Amino acid sequence: MTIEMTPECKAIHDQATIVDLHAHPSLAVSLFNKPLTRSFRASRYFNPFSVRTDFIKLREGGLDVLLSVVYAPEPQLLEECRPLRLLRYLMPRAFKRAFGHTRFQTTVDMLDTMERTVGNARDGETGRMLARVCHSVRELNECLAEPGARPIAVVHCIEGAHSLDGQLENLDQFFDRGVAYLTLAHFYRNKAVNPIFPFPESVQKFGCFQGDRDVTLGLERFGEQVVERMLELGIILDIAHCTPPARRRIYDIVGTRRPMIASHVGAFEVNPSPYNLTDWEIKKIADTGGVVGVIFMNYWLMPHETHRGLNYITFTLRHLINVAGIDHVAIGTDFDGFTDPPDDLADASELPRLTQRLLAEGYSAAEIHKIIGGNALRVLRQGWGRRQ
Numbered sequence: 451m452t453i454e455m456t457p458e459c460k461a462i463h464d465q466a467t468i469v470d471l472h473a474h475p476s477l478a479v480s481l482f483n484k485p486l487t488r489s490f491r492a493s494r495y496f497n498p499f500s501v502r503t504d505f506i507k508l509r510e511g512g513l514d515v516l517l518s519v520v521y522a523p524e525p526q527l528l529e530e531c532r533p534l535r536l537l538r539y540l541m542p543r544a545f546k547r548a549f550g551h552t553r554f555q556t557t558v559d560m561l562d563t564m565e566r567t568v569g570n571a572r573d574g575e576t577g578r579m580l581a582r583v584c585h586s587v588r589e590l591n592e593c594l595a596e597p598g599a600r601p602i603a604v605v606h607c608i609e610g611a612h613s614l615d616g617q618l619e620n621l622d623q624f625f626d627r628g629v630a631y632l633t634l635a636h637f638y639r640n641k642a643v644n645p646i647f648p649f650p651e652s653v654q655k656f657g658c659f660q661g662d663r664d665v666t667l668g669l670e671r672f673g674e675q676v677v678e679r680m681l682e683l684g685i686i687l688d689i690a691h692c693t694p695p696a697r698r699r700i701y702d703i704v705g706t707r708r709p710m711i712a713s714h715v716g717a718f719e720v721n722p723s724p725y726n727l728t729d730w731e732i733k734k735i736a737d738t739g740g741v742v743g744v745i746f747m748n749y750w751l752m753p754h755e756t757h758r759g760l761n762y763i764t765f766t767l768r769h770l771i772n773v774a775g776i777d778h779v780a781i782g783t784d785f786d787g788f789t790d791p792p793d794d795l796a797d798a799s800e801l802p803r804l805t806q807r808l809l810a811e812g813y814s815a816a817e818i819h820k821i822i823g824g825n826a827l828r829v830l831r832q833g834w835g836r837r838q
Contacts, residue, residue, distance in 0.1 A: 452510065453802040462815045463805040467594065469515040469823035469830075470798070471743035472607070472633075472690075472713040472782035475503040476520045479567050480560040481544045487571050487580065502785040502797035505571055505580045508602050511801035514594065515827065516581075516602055517630065517713070518564060519787070521609040522556040523548045526638040531658030554620050557613040561606055561627055568604050585628025587831050605830070607688075607713075610636035611643060611676055618672075621679050630834045631686035633713060634673065635696065639663075642673035645691045646724045650749040652790065665724050668695030677703050684835040688713045689735075690782075694724055701734045709833035710738050714745040714782035717769045720762070721753045729773045736774035739832060741825045743782025744770070746791045759792025764807050767821060776817050780826040 455463065478484035478501045489506035501507075508516060528534050528549070537545045551559065564583070571580040581602040584590040593603040606629045614620045624632070635645040644667035649659035669677070669692075677700060680687050687710045689697045704710055712735060716726040727735075732742055744766050748755045751762040763781075770779045785791060785798060795803055801822070808818045 453800060453806070455802055455806060459802070459806050459809050462809060462818055463512055463802050463822075465815075466512070466805075466819045467514045467823045467827055468512050468801065469517070469780065469826040470503075470513055470783050470785070471517050471711065471741070471780050471826050472519055472745075472787075473503045473516060473785045473798075474519050474521060474787040475501070475516070476518055476560050476564045477788070478503075478786055480520075480563045481523075481548055486567055487574075500786070502783075502791065505602065507797050507799040509580070510799035511797075513602060513798055513801065514600075514823065515590070515830075516604050517607050517782075517826075518604050519607045519609050519633070519713075520557055520560045520564065520613075521636065521787070522553045522560065522613050524553075524610065524612055524636065524638045525549060530661050531656070533656055533658065552615050553610075553612050554615040554617070557608060557624075558627075561629075564604070564606070583628070587835050589628075590830065605630045607631045607633070609633040609691075610640065611673065612636070612638070612640035614642070614676065616641045616672065618675055618679055621676060621685065622683065625683045625685055629685060630830060631688050631711065631713070632676075632680060633688040633690050634676065634700075635691035635693075637691075639667070641670060642676045643669050643696050644693045646693050648691060648725070650790075652749070663693075665693045666695060668693055669699040674699070674703060681708050682836075684708075684833065686711055686829065686833045690715050691725070697727075697731060701731070704738060706738050708738065709740040709829045710735055711740050711743065711780075711829060713743045714747075714784045714787075715742060716745060716750045717766050717773075720766050720769055721751055723750060725750055732770060732773045732778075736778040739829065741778050741780040741829050742770050742774070743780040743826070745789075746781070746783040746785065746795055747789045748792055749790070757793045760794045760803060760807055763792070763795065763804065764811060767808075768811075776820055777825055777828075779821055780829075781822060 486504045490501035568581045579601040611634045634643045647663040718726040718728040748759040
C-alpha cells in the first residue's frame with residue numbers, strides 16, 4: 451500500500467534509518483513456508499497466518515533494519531490449549547518443525563531457515579538482493595553504507611531463554627550465529643526466568659490460554675548466569691515479558707554496564723498491566739543508554755481496546771519521551787508474532803503513517819529520525835558484540 455505524504459513528510463521518512471526492534475517473519479517462514487518475496491494481504495483481524503513483514507511491505511514502508519526474532523514454540527502451548535494438538539494431523543510438517551526437536555535445535559533450524567530465505571531473496575527485475583543477514587555491527591554498517599537501493603538489513607534475535615535448554619554454552623553458540631539480543635522470558639516459565647501472563651482475552655477461547663502466572667516469581671539462579679554471560683558476550687538483554695521482580699533483579703545485575711532494551715512493550719501509566727513498564731523502570735533502561743520499543747498492539751497499549759491504535763502508539767511514545775527523553779524510545783512492532791496490530795497501522799508498508807502523525811504532533815525531523823530508528827540503531831552499535 452502506498453501512503454500519500456507531503457514532500458516534507460516524505461523527505462523525513464526517506465532520509466531516516468528506520469528500525470523495527472521486534473518482528474517475527476521467521477514464524478511465517480519456518481512454520482508455514484511463506485515466501486517473503488511475495489506481498490501478502492495483511493488481515494485487519496487476528497490471523498496467525500497473515501504476513502505483515504514480507505520484503506515487499508518492508509520496502510514500501512521504508513524499513514532499513516529488521517530485528518528478526520526467532521521464537522521456538524513452547525511445548526506448554528499444547529498443554530494449555532489441547533485443540534492445538536490436532537495440528538499434528540492437520541499440519542504434520544509444521545507440527546514436527548515446531549515441536550519435533552529440542553528447543554535449542556528448533557531455534558537453530560529456524561535461524562538456518564531464515565538465513566536461506568534471506569539469501570535467496572532477489573528482485574525479479576534487477577536481480578539485486580532484497581535483504582541481507584547481518585551477523586555483527588560491522589556487517590550491519592556495511593549493509594547500511596551500500597549505495598543505491600541497498601538491501602534490508604536483517605538481524606537475528608531470539609525470544610525466550612527456553613531456547614537455551616538450560617545450557618549456558620548454547621548462548622555462546624547463538625552469539626557466534628550473530629544473535630543481537632535475547633528476550634529472556636516469553637509465554638511460560640523457563641529455567642532462567644518467570645513471565646507475566648501474556649495472552650489477550652481475545653484468544654482465550656475453547657478453554658485455551660487461561661492459566662495464571664505467578665507475578666511474584668522472578669529471576670532464577672540460571673537466569674542470573676545467563677544475564678552475566680550476555681553482558682560478557684555482548685548479547686543485548688531484553689526484559690520484555692519478564693515479571694516485575696525479575697526485571698528488578700536484572701536492573702540490579704546490569705547496572706549501567708551495557709545498554710538494555712524492552713523491545714515491545716507499553717507504559718504502565720498509560721495502561722496498568724504488569725507487562726508494561728513503570729516510570730522508574732523506563733528511567734532505569736534510559737540510564738543504561740538503552741531504549742524502550744513501543745509495541746503495535748492495542749491490547750497492551752490501551753486501557754480499553756479499540757481497533758484503531760495509532761493514537762495510542764504516539765501517546766505512549768510521548769509518555770516515554772516525557773519520562774526518559776527523546777534518546778530512549780523506539781518502535782518494536784511485534785508484527786507477525788501472532789498479534790493483532792491496529793487497523794490504522796496494520797503492517798510494515800504503513801509505517802509512513804507514524805511519521806505523518808509524529809510530524810503533525812510537532813516533532814522535528816531530527817526527533818522523528820531518533821524515534822523511528824536512530825535510537826535503536828545506536829543501541830545496536832553500542833551494545834551488540836564483545837568490547838575490544
